[in-house]
Amino acid sequence: MTQTTEAPTGGVADRTGAVPGKRVTSTFARALNAALADSMAADASVLMFGEDVGPLGGVFRITDGLTARFGEERCFDTPLAEAGIMGMAIGMAMNGMKPVVEMQFDAFAYPAFEQVVSHVAKMPNRTKGRVRLPLVIRIPYAGGIGGVEHHCDSSEAYYAHTPGLTVLAPATVRDAYFMLREAIASPDPVVFLEPKKLYWSKEEVDLAELRRTFEAGQAPRRIGKAVVARPGTDATLISYGPSVPTALAAAAAAAEEGRSIEVIDLRSIVPFDDETVCASVRRTGRAVVVAEAPGFVSVASEIVARVQERCFHSLAAPVLRVTGFDIPYPSPKLEHFYLPSVDRILDAVDDLQWED
Amino acid sequence: MSTATNEGRNGMLGGAPGGGARDGGTTPDSALLPSVEPVQLVDPDGHHHTDERYPLPDGDRLLDAYGRLIAGRRINDQANALVRQGRMAVYPSSHGQEACQVAAAVVLGAEDWLFPTYRDTVAVITRGVDPLQVLTLLRGDWHGGYDPHEHRVATQATPLATQLLHAVGVAHAAKLRGESTVVLAMCGDGATSEGDFHEALNFAAVFHVPVVFFVQNNEFAISVPLRSQSVAPSLAHKAIGYGMPGERVDGNDLAALLAVLGSAVDRARDGGGPTLVEAHTYRMQAHTNADDATRYRSADDVERWVPKDPITRLRTYLRALDLLTVELERALADEADAIAAAIRKGLNTEVTVNPAELFEYVYTEKTTQLREQAEQLREELARDAAGTGTPTSDTKADRP
Numbered sequence: 030m031t032q033t034t035e036a037p038t039g040g041v042a043d044r045t046g047a048v049p050g051k052r053v054t055s056t057f058a059r060a061l062n063a064a065l066a067d068s069m070a071a072d073a074s075v076l077m078f079g080e081d082v083g084p085l086g087g088v089f090r091i092t093d094g095l096t097a098r099f100g101e102e103r104c105f106d107t108p109l110a111e112a113g114i115m116g117m118a119i120g121m122a123m124n125g126m127k128p129v130v131e132m133q134f135d136a137f138a139y140p141a142f143e144q145v146v147s148h149v150a151k152m153p154n155r156t157k158g159r160v161r162l163p164l165v166i167r168i169p170y171a172g173g174i175g176g177v178e179h180h181c182d183s184s185e186a187y188y189a190h191t192p193g194l195t196v197l198a199p200a201t202v203r204d205a206y207f208m209l210r211e212a213i214a215s216p217d218p219v220v221f222l223e224p225k226k227l228y229w230s231k232e233e234v235d236l237a238e239l240r241r242t243f244e245a246g247q248a249p250r251r252i253g254k255a256v257v258a259r260p261g262t263d264a265t266l267i268s269y270g271p272s273v274p275t276a277l278a279a280a281a282a283a284a285e286e287g288r289s290i291e292v293i294d295l296r297s298i299v300p301f302d303d304e305t306v307c308a309s310v311r312r313t314g315r316a317v318v319v320a321e322a323p324g325f326v327s328v329a330s331e332i333v334a335r336v337q338e339r340c341f342h343s344l345a346a347p348v349l350r351v352t353g354f355d356i357p358y359p360s361p362k363l364e365h366f367y368l369p370s371v372d373r374i375l376d377a378v379d380d381l382q383w384e385d
Numbered sequence: 386m387s388t389a390t391n392e393g394r395n396g397m398l399g400g401a402p403g404g405g406a407r408d409g410g411t412t413p414d415s416a417l418l419p420s421v422e423p424v425q426l427v428d429p430d431g432h433h434h435t436d437e438r439y440p441l442p443d444g445d446r447l448l449d450a451y452g453r454l455i456a457g458r459r460i461n462d463q464a465n466a467l468v469r470q471g472r473m474a475v476y477p478s479s480h481g482q483e484a485c486q487v488a489a490a491v492v493l494g495a496e497d498w499l500f501p502t503y504r505d506t507v508a509v510i511t512r513g514v515d516p517l518q519v520l521t522l523l524r525g526d527w528h529g530g531y532d533p534h535e536h537r538v539a540t541q542a543t544p545l546a547t548q549l550l551h552a553v554g555v556a557h558a559a560k561l562r563g564e565s566t567v568v569l570a571m572c573g574d575g576a577t578s579e580g581d582f583h584e585a586l587n588f589a590a591v592f593h594v595p596v597v598f599f600v601q602n603n604e605f606a607i608s609v610p611l612r613s614q615s616v617a618p619s620l621a622h623k624a625i626g627y628g629m630p631g632e633r634v635d636g637n638d639l640a641a642l643l644a645v646l647g648s649a650v651d652r653a654r655d656g657g658g659p660t661l662v663e664a665h666t667y668r669m670q671a672h673t674n675a676d677d678a679t680r681y682r683s684a685d686d687v688e689r690w691v692p693k694d695p696i697t698r699l700r701t702y703l704r705a706l707d708l709l710t711v712e713l714e715r716a717l718a719d720e721a722d723a724i725a726a727a728i729r730k731g732l733n734t735e736v737t738v739n740p741a742e743l744f745e746y747v748y749t750e751k752t753t754q755l756r757e758q759a760e761q762l763r764e765e766l767a768r769d770a771a772g773t774g775t776p777t778s779d780t781k782a783d784r785p
Binding site: 076102107108110112113115116117118119120121122123124125126128140143144147148151152153154155156157158159160161192193195215216217253299300301302303304307311339340341342343 | 498527528529532533534539540544547549550551552553554555556557558559561562580581584585587588591742745746747748749752753754781782783
């Protein structure tokens, strides 16, 4: 596909960490792999399938080792047909399984769109909850990796606009693990957006410890719960998925200029956590939404609308957006002009009518 | 999976309808092709034609199916009348196709699944689902009225061919658990043009799952004739492209349908994999009551199919054998009338819809936003009921 098919991890799926209690480094990709393996180990009805997810372990190696460990009946390759993958997953979920499917790249998920919109999202409502669809649609998502066309789309708005879908986008290694496990355990269908550019990001986490925490029921719920990724007092940056590290970098840069910027990591686009977002904006009085997708009719637009509806009297300035331009995702040599950058975010923060 | 698929291929070839006993994979690929003429066991004049591949179902089975056929026709006629009376929004009738409807339901066991389309109301009712629950969709008080798990009947699919993939998934899950479930998935001739039809047949063949794909070729997709959908020798010929057997059957011959579909179901249950069955039938009425069929076909075209009616030929055959007596015919007609009367009574009863339900099933647990919207609607309705106007607000504070 692209130059991005290098394996971020080389291990097998059951090597989920190291000595208990010892802090070790894990990548985002490794955490997702461990979350899949741990979910499959904990629940025999969890299946993983898609394109190249079997012996190869997926083009991003997120399913590395799963076929070897769980057998080719539980982690397997399908014919190359996304609607087929999605439609078969629906039937399996109707019949007692918890399928996790991988859409190889964001833009390659589009052939499955009818199945997602007309059935995944609507079947539980159509049947008054008699048919639940506990399935997860994993989508390597968004840009910043120098990918060619069709490999870098930010497609969250299509899904977020469709009632019935839960739409998640983790931004940290720890959240990647906990949120994927929570998604697989959810009785509702989940679109799980994995920011490709974060696959190789690292944190000091012990994956075995995360597993014990989750399985002991001690991991706080993340679906529908945003988090303050960096506290601040002067303005709020609201972000999710691939844009969170950029927002954090902007907040760090702003701190050097004497501005205390709070960063919200939404984690969950649907359900949306109005409470956490609005509590922050009411405190700071200023807000900028940062997202990679084109801004027109976007998740960012929705956040701005919600914030002004709920926080109007607390606002000292209009809520601004830093998003992708309203153009098709650019070629590798042009993408840095498109992506929200620290400078563009700082410019937006400067525009928040501080003189008032 | 790959092992299963390879083993399956032998079974698939050997188990082709018409191929007789399994022969370990030495049957030529042409065994996957359908017969030159559609399988017919009872012709339009009610005469039995022997087919060495398909024994005629016994008299009791035919008589039972005939009763369901009579009921199916009565249900179609009653539903059409109820649309004219404004009791249902629309009804896509299977008038003329009732033999397909009955056969699709009765060849399945309790452990099996049926995946119907919007035109397959009679099949769903024949499977045992309460007619009033089935007609909820078309009456317009919810998008589905029955519990799919209760009778193992999926919701009636309105998007074309999408349900075929769900059928593959249900069968795949059953196979992984070692269950003997067979899934029969229905679609029309128009739906064979959809990409999901192709993907479903290919997935079913590759994973060697127990699905019988049942195409009712009624010659029209709303107004578009079959020749504009496909120039394949027949729709059943498409099967060989997926490495599964295809078969053609006279879709107005209930005896032949029972034999051909029954054979495909048995094969699937025995691990022989999927089959594509094409039934040649005719949509005697317009697509729905909202359609004007005179714009795209002549009355003569339709007239040509009247003598091929599925009820007439089976009645003639069963009468000739003295299996169907005048008394029995009267009793079957009375039973059909009773079903129609129950439908009439049910649909003439005003249904109270509950707007609060709109928010109940979107997610297992309502989101904060849906709770707010449900509350907004509840307040609007309460104000309407109380006759009070919309409250005004002059507060300059943020909403909580």
